[in-house]
Amino acid sequence: MARKQRQPAKTTARSSASTAPQPRMLYLIKQVQYKTYARLEAVLQPLGVTAAQFRILATLSHGEKRSSAELSRMFGVKPQTMIKQIAILENNGMIERNLAKGNKRVLEVALTDSGRNKLRACDKAAVTVENDIFAAFEPTDLDEYRALMMKLLASLRRIPSEVDEYALSVPGG
Secondary structure, three states: OOOOOOOOOOOOHHHHHHHOOOOOHHHHHHHHHHHHHHHHHHHHHHHOOOHHHHHHHHHHOOOOOEEHHHHHHHHOOOHHHHHHHHHHHHHOOOEEEEEEOOEEEEEEEEEOHHHHHHHHHHHHHHHHHHHHHHHHOOHHHHHHHHHHHHHHHHHHOOOOOOOOHHHHOOOOO
């Protein structure tokens, strides 16, 4: 039996783009997260703060005192991991731990003036990273992207114990 010979597919810019395999959204999200995190780490390093520590400082900037157990649950890390980060921030004078009112077994963490100053410097560095990363977006694109990301986050917040990260991502707000 004779085999049918395959005809080469017509290639146009339109057809090749529509038939090209698209990367998974989860892959894209992870790549964006990794690359932005790496850039943030790089600009925070001269300030002596890691991205995780910046996030802790931003969380505490709202004025609420938190225990290390609360912070570890909020960030989804082991209590030992959070205790290490808190110890570093405390040793650098950015936070202080005091006994909780009404519960002498709990230490609450709060920002110091030095921590607030460091947070302002870190926030300026983060704005620089954001501006660089999103320079390719038109203002309307950025508004749409932000709205889509907030919609996605809202859909992921089905577990009542999850923290509103938006509130935590705006230092002093």
